[in-house]
Amino acid sequence: MTSTALHDLAANGVSIWLDDLSRERLTSGNLQQLIDDKGVVGVTTNPSIFQAALSEGHAYDAQVRELADAGKTVDEAVFALTTQDVRDACDLFLPVYEATGGQDGRVSIEVDPRLAHDTVRTIEEAKALAAAVDRPNVLIKIPATIEGLPAITEVMGAGISVNVTLIFALDRYRAVMSAFLAGLEKARAGGTDLSGLHSVASFFVSRVDTEIDARLDEIGTDEAKALRGKAAVANARLAYQAYEEVFSTPRWQTLKDDGAHAQRPLWASTGVKEPAYPDTMYVTELVAPGTVNTMPEKTLDATADHGEVTGDTVTPHYAAAAEVLDSLKRLGISYAAATTLLEREGVDKFAKSWEELLDGVTRELEKASA
Numbered sequence: 001m002t003s004t005a006l007h008d009l010a011a012n013g014v015s016i017w018l019d020d021l022s023r024e025r026l027t028s029g030n031l032q033q034l035i036d037d038k039g040v041v042g043v044t045t046n047p048s049i050f051q052a053a054l055s056e057g058h059a060y061d062a063q064v065r066e067l068a069d070a071g072k073t074v075d076e077a078v079f080a081l082t083t084q085d086v087r088d089a090c091d092l093f094l095p096v097y098e099a100t101g102g103q104d105g106r107v108s109i110e111v112d113p114r115l116a117h118d119t120v121r122t123i124e125e126a127k128a129l130a131a132a133v134d135r136p137n138v139l140i141k142i143p144a145t146i147e148g149l150p151a152i153t154e155v156m157g158a159g160i161s162v163n164v165t166l167i168f169a170l171d172r173y174r175a176v177m178s179a180f181l182a183g184l185e186k187a188r189a190g191g192t193d194l195s196g197l198h199s200v201a202s203f204f205v206s207r208v209d210t211e212i213d214a215r216l217d218e219i220g221t222d223e224a225k226a227l228r229g230k231a232a233v234a235n236a237r238l239a240y241q242a243y244e245e246v247f248s249t250p251r252w253q254t255l256k257d258d259g260a261h262a263q264r265p266l267w268a269s270t271g272v273k274e275p276a277y278p279d280t281m282y283v284t285e286l287v288a289p290g291t292v293n294t295m296p297e298k299t300l301d302a303t304a305d306h307g308e309v310t311g312d313t314v315t316p317h318y319a320a321a322a323e324v325l326d327s328l329k330r331l332g333i334s335y336a337a338a339t340t341l342l343e344r345e346g347v348d349k350f351a352k353s354w355e356e357l358l359d360g361v362t363r364e365l366e367k368a369s370a
Contacts, residue, residue, distance in 0.1 A: 005284075005307035006039045006300075012311060013289030015104050017042035019268070019296050022053035023060055026088050034297075038304060041096050041104035043089050044163070044202070044268070044294040046141070047113050048353040050082050055360050061368075064361070068368035074358050077365060082109060083132040090135035097137040102198055103261070108163040109133065110141035113350035116166075122151040130160045139163040139200065143347060144172055149179045156183025156199065159192045165202045165268070166346040169339035173239050176201050177246045180263045184255050195259035200266040200292055203239045205282045207269050207342055208232035215333050227327055229277050233285045234324035240265055240288050240314045241321075266292040271299050280307040288314035 009016060018031070018040045025031045034040040054060055060081055067077040089107040090097075097105025111125045126140045140160055142148050144167045156162055162183070164176050180199055188194055212231035216224040246252065247262045256262075270282040270293055278284075279302045283293055287309060295303065325335060 003038065003304035003307075005280075005309050006304050008309035009283070009287065009293070009303070009307075010039055012287050012309060013291065014287055015041050015264075015292045016300070017044055017104075017106070017266075017292055017294040018300065019044050019270070019294040020049055021045045021085055021089055021107070022049075022056075023085055023088075024053070024057055026085065026092065027059060031089065031092060034300075035093070035096065038300055040300070041100065042093065042106040042108075042292065042294070044108045044141075044266075045082075045086065046110050046165070046353075047350040047357060050078075050085075051353040051357040051360070053085070054081065054357060060364075064364045065368040068365045072365075074362045074365060077361050078357060079128075079132065081361070083129065086138060087133050087135055090133060090137050093137060094135075102137070102196065103264075105137050106139050106161075106163075106198070106200075107135075107137060108139040108141050110165065110350070111143075113143070113347060113354050116143045116145050116347045116351070117147045119147045119151050122148060123154045126151065126155045126160060126162075127158060136196075139198070141165045141202075144176050144201075145343065145347065149175055152176065152179040153183040153186060156180060156197065157186030157190065157192075159187055159190075159197065161198045163200050163202060163266070164263075166343055166350075167201055167203045167239075168208060168235075168342045168346070169336070170235070170238055170242060172339070172343075173201065173203060174242055174246065177243070177263060181246075181251060181255065184260050188255070188258055188260075193259065194255065195261070198261050199263040201243075201263050202266045202268040202294070203236055204269040204342070204346065205232045205236050205267050205286070206271060206273055207346070208235050208338070209277075210273055211338050211342055212328065212333065213274065215338065216331070219331055219333075221331075223327070224331055227324065227331070229274065229281075230324045231328060232282065234321035236265075236267060236282075236286050237314045237317050237321040238325070240291070241318050244315075262290065264290055264292055266294060268294055270294065271296045284308055284310070285313050288312055 086109045093105035209232040
């Protein structure tokens with residue numbers, strides 16, 4: 001690893017994952033290069049990432065022709081195309097997975113986002129994805145919707161490692177951790193070796209600033225302007241405080257004694273959308289032990305180039321973070337309304353990407369069949 005900043009992140013307990021995957025990255029050697037040169041130790045995907053990957057270039061043409069010749073439906077084709085990429089990425093990251101005792105070397109694949117409010121079908125799809133990828137280092141992504149919570153418990157209970165996605169609010173994050181613990185308890189009751197189960201909780205960052213900043217701009221006062229760009233980092237820091245609390249309880253301790261691993265906080269949505277803000281702020285301001293930061297390549301490159309890592313930038317700042325959220329409340333900004341909207345928009349955005357992916361693959365299947 002050539003970058004001092006990326007080395008310092010790892011030294012401070014932050015696992016660097018890439019928030020992107022495509023067949024082109026796999027076949028060109030680019031992903032292996034990022035492992036070697038940038039210290040990338042995992043990958044996350046989502047419906048938008050796959051939609052972009054499959055809409056560019058010709059890397060998928062041969063498999064699409066095979067699927068068309070086999071008479072596969074569009075849903076079957078998308079399932080086959082995406083699980084193939086994830087399986088190949090899992091194989092690439094297997095040495096990392098083995099070297100880190102299963103903590104890193106992880107590749108995430110998301111349940112069909114149209115099922116975000118359907119507990120039963122989410123569970124079925126999660127199990128089907130895990131079986132199709134058939135690799136020990138896959139993580140199945142389940143959204144942190146109300147309906148997703150029991151699915152997290154059920155899927156973890158079945159011995160499948162889970163990445164919980166689309167977490168915006170602190171109370172929902174606590175519910176996610178509770179669902180995770182219940183899943184471990186279920187797995188233990190069923191005789192599963194807990195040491196083989198791993199999980200991350202993907203807490204979304206930049207979108208919080210985008211939403212809160214817009215509300216601050218509407219207010220327009222000096223006090224409101226002074227709070228721009230502060231909500232997302234404050235929210236994430238308080239999430240880490242909640243993580244510390246939950247994973248110091250007697251309930252957790254009994255699971256830990258039986259070999260369980262804590263569910264690590266993962267900072268997601270870490271690309272900075274506001275040009276006025278430092279382009280590494282959602283990395284360098286969220287350094288804490290036992291975390292994951294999944295970055296778009298642009299953010300990874302910016303951090304490697306000029307990121308300044310100064311040690312733990314989370315735990316010393318709980319009081320200041322709480323004050324930021326209190327200040328927003330005093331200004332009349334509803335945290336609950338903002339985070340509820342963000343969850344709904346997050347689910348809708350991924351569902352829309354999935355529909356676009358299905359439309360694109362439908363066209364490719366028709367072309368291959370012609």
